[in-house]
Amino acid sequence: MTMDLTFLGTGSAYPSPHRGASALVLRTEGECWLFDCGEGTQTQLMKSQLRASRITKVFISHLHGDHLFGLPGLLCTVSLQTNPNPTQAxxxxxxxxxxxxxxxxxxxxxxxxSQLIFPYAVHELETLPDQSPPEGQLSFEMTSESGALHPQEQLGRRVSLDVSTDCYMLFQDKRFVVKAFRLFHRVPSFGFCVQEHDRPGRLNTELLKELGLNPGPQYGRLKAGETVTLENGRVLLSGEVMEEAIPGRKICILGDCSAIVGDGPLKACHRADILVHEATLADEQQEKAVEHGHSTPKMAAAVALACVAQKLVLYHFSQRYKPCALQKEGDDDDILLLKRQAEDALQGSGVDVTLAEDFLTLAIPLKR
Amino acid sequence: MTMDLTFLGTGSAYPSPHRGASALVLRTEGECWLFDCGEGTQTQLMKSQLRASRITKVFISHLHGDHLFGLPGLLCTVSLQTNPNPTQAxxxxxxxxxxxxxxxxxxxxxxxxSQLIFPYAVHELETLPDQSPPEGQLSFEMTSESGALHPQEQLGRRVSLDVSTDCYMLFQDKRFVVKAFRLFHRVPSFGFCVQEHDRPGRLNTELLKELGLNPGPQYGRLKAGETVTLENGRVLLSGEVMEEAIPGRKICILGDCSAIVGDGPLKACHRADILVHEATLADEQQEKAVEHGHSTPKMAAAVALACVAQKLVLYHFSQRYKPCALQKEGDDDDILLLKRQAEDALQGSGVDVTLAEDFLTLAIPLKR
Ligand SMILES: [Zn+2]
Ligand SMILES: [Zn+2]
Ligand SMILES: [Zn+2]
Ligand SMILES: [Zn+2]
Known part of the structure; x- marks a missing residue:
């Protein structure tokens, strides 16, 4: 199954003509999952190779406007681009x-x-006081909904922290388990972990037939890792006829943060193939970054190291950093500095560093 | 005083890479008034010659998303770009x-x-049942605000229809009177009339001194249009020493509509220098346009004629119409068709027709 990740916006604070506000899409066989939806995401989508109508799930890391203001408009446009199905809801x-x-x-x-052609449900993650300074917490009065549901709204779940894993179990389907975990920011923020199921090795039935073994209970024993003795006396090891298992891919996308909270993030992101982490400002401005609940490349690198991630992707850059292609010689703020700072912090670890840019697509290859 | 009008978005329904969602700016000596604010308006502003920090007033014609979804983000960005004043609020x-x-x-x-560096107030115009079909009216439950004001919010006025003029008096300052009037759309919609005060002729005091008349009660009589007899017996007519009055300019901007409601629009827009009117679809699609609460060029032209407007500017085009510059030969949907249809309907009337495009700026010259 092909998987890729497309960045629709890599700027912080607000959208600009050279960097959209936060949004990225994880695509798997035509289905698109959107992570964050800053203002202008629908227009960035139109400029990309992706189709708005393929979006089936949306994940919002935190309620800051640069991650959220595009969502109502995006839903309207997804609706406009979706064909009604006359035979089925x-x-x-x-x-x-x-x-x-x-x-x-x-x-x-x-x-x-705004009327939508499809139903929607909002599944809310309970925020905890350790995810932000007190002034970043929303009062009950602010968040409580009074009045009727929107005509297309279905009542969503309320998702609580699972204390045994320190994570939020969002859902699991045939292909993935998706969890969330806590981050510290000016307002409560979350990261998301998309874990593909391992693909167990399959029995090489063609080889078995060549060896004269027909389907039956012995197939089950081989699958379970046992040995089987053939009629001709040959002892067949499970490993000889089982294809190797393919471990599932793991993609972790962290919202704005100056720190992770609890054990959840490291547990969920352990050995991530891709860890997407913000790096709003350069290391020299760590104090200012942390004051605003943000990270520097060095801080992002420390998370990647602690998670034993394979690849660190930096995004959510201050709008002072122009995209590489638009930088002029002698520009004060060089986006490549951020990459070098993460690489320096990761030297010798083997962790690969990538700078996200608007419309960058990263393929996520099968593990073998 | 210089005045101009800049279109930041001229597309209907949603913003696209070639047409932004509805937004336009009336600029007068550095002060900017924003009319409607679809998603992406802040990015369009950055691409334009205008400065977000100069926006002092915002007018929203109706609550459809393509006219509103950009407002929260715009306010945040105006705030970021405004310098705090340490000595004065x-x-x-x-x-x-x-x-x-x-x-x-x-x-x-x-x-x-979202915290703003300045206070804001929302002055709400009462909507009436004749402005939309019943399903377009918002219930009291939907619009009633519970809970505390936003920290930077000042309580705005509630503006009711003035039955004698069939208009809403929004405010008047040294330069302008601004009114609103009712339109019919899928949801209640408004148009706005910005009327510059006439500039009364001034006394030519230099000439008067040459003639030997010094400041005194006779100046007042001349100003009032009376005649004055000089010491040398010469009879001085008011018109000889009064400069000519300069009539104020009138700019009328109508929100989405398939019809005007009541007498207000024609009264307010009478002899408008510029009438900005939507033309979502071509005349051939009038039925569809009206069904969605929209107008065609012919319908817009009829309003311009009824108002005796000088110039009709069309905007809010279906996204099927590419901007002139991007049209290819043989394209089915030709935006120039909309212009021709309005011109045909206005033939012989002397009303000038202009197609708005994103980033078009129209100067509004003094009347003489
Ligand atoms: Zn952010
Ligand atoms: Zn944030
Ligand atoms: Zn509209
Ligand atoms: Zn509308």
């Missing part, structure tokens, strides 16, 4: 994010009279 | 729009933890 679009997101959508879609 | 940013707008901003700014 369209599936529900699932949206995951912090408490308060349900009210945000209900009010914005409601007051603008 | 910054002035309040006034926002005018239909009932429901106050809650929209309070919830979106509140849940996203």
């Amino acid at each position: 369209l599936p529900c679009l699932d949206i995951y994010g912090p408490t308060g997101l349900r009210k945000y959508l209900r009010v914005t879609l409601g007051l603008t009279g | 910054l002035p309040c940013l006034d926002i005018y729009g239909p009932t429901g707008l106050r809650k929209y901003l309070r919830v979106t700014l509140g849940l996203t933890g």
